[in-house]
Amino acid sequence: MSLSKYQNNRKLIDRIKESIINERIFHAYIIEGDSLSDKSTFAKEFCKAITCREMPGTGCDNCITCTKFDHDNYEDYHFVESDGMSVKDEQISRLQAELKKQPVLERHFAVIKDADTMTVRAQNRLLKTLEEPFPGTVIILLSENRENLLETIRSRCVLFRLEDINEEARGREEADMIFDALYNEKAFFEIKQILGSAVKSREDAYALLDGLERIYEKLLTWQDSRRKMYRKEDIFKAIELIEEARRDLHAKVNYQYALKNLILKIGG
Ligand SMILES: [Zn+2]
Numbered sequence: 483m484s485l486s487k488y489q490n491n492r493k494l495i496d497r498i499k500e501s502i503i504n505e506r507i508f509h510a511y512i513i514e515g516d517s518l519s520d521k522s523t524f525a526k527e528f529c530k531a532i533t534c535r536e537m538p539g540t541g542c543d544n545c546i547t548c549t550k551f552d553h554d555n556y557e558d559y560h561f562v563e564s565d566g567m568s569v570k571d572e573q574i575s576r577l578q579a580e581l582k583k584q585p586v587l588e589r590h591f592a593v594i595k596d597a598d599t600m601t602v603r604a605q606n607r608l609l610k611t612l613e614e615p616f617p618g619t620v621i622i623l624l625s626e627n628r629e630n631l632l633e634t635i636r637s638r639c640v641l642f643r644l645e646d647i648n649e650e651a652r653g654r655e656e657a658d659m660i661f662d663a664l665y666n667e668k669a670f671f672e673i674k675q676i677l678g679s680a681v682k683s684r685e686d687a688y689a690l691l692d693g694l695e696r697i698y699e700k701l702l703t704w705q706d707s708r709r710k711m712y713r714k715e716d717i718f719k720a721i722e723l724i725e726e727a728r729r730d731l732h733a734k735v736n737y738q739y740a741l742k743n744l745i746l747k748i749g750g
Pocket of ligand 1: 541544
């Protein structure tokens, strides 16, 4: 899933895209969002958008660099997180040693998760790097509340504020489209087309299944007026089939195949 998936953050995504295309990439960012928002994934998508040559400013999910990020093996991507208590001085020190080295590819990316929990010593150490950044390096701090960071750090970072990208939102739109198509008994080839444009990766496929499952669960509990068109056992059956498709994905079955199979079974 590239940055284009963050529909709830349209303005932010447009701003990011524009800055990347115009090569105005800053050396430090704070990504702020509540505890439910998956800031780590967003940070990775941001890095993909910077490095991707196929769809600069967005990320294509298919090229070598996008794939490397998705598989967590991009050589110059450094990830630091709290040990459960805090992000420690030594961790920042180790990170700085990595950033000093020549990047394998074009630039280093450093993501500091739980940046709010950095000790004051760690923050002061990081500050030195923010004041004299290594050329090309992009440092991204993930934060629930930037007020927990030293003012001197905040003032050296560009802020991205994430709105509502919690799990509930993932795959919702795509699932609605697919469910509507099924509900309206659209032809299989039409649904296949929707699938083709809505699902571009395994991650998308998982998100779609989550979204579909939530729709059927709402039907089950009469939270959706379309409930009257369904027998309870059909809904149970659909949920079962969704779970089966999820197992297929886990078992590395081709995701397009798994989804088409699901649609055929639910529709039939
Ligand atoms: Zn790409």
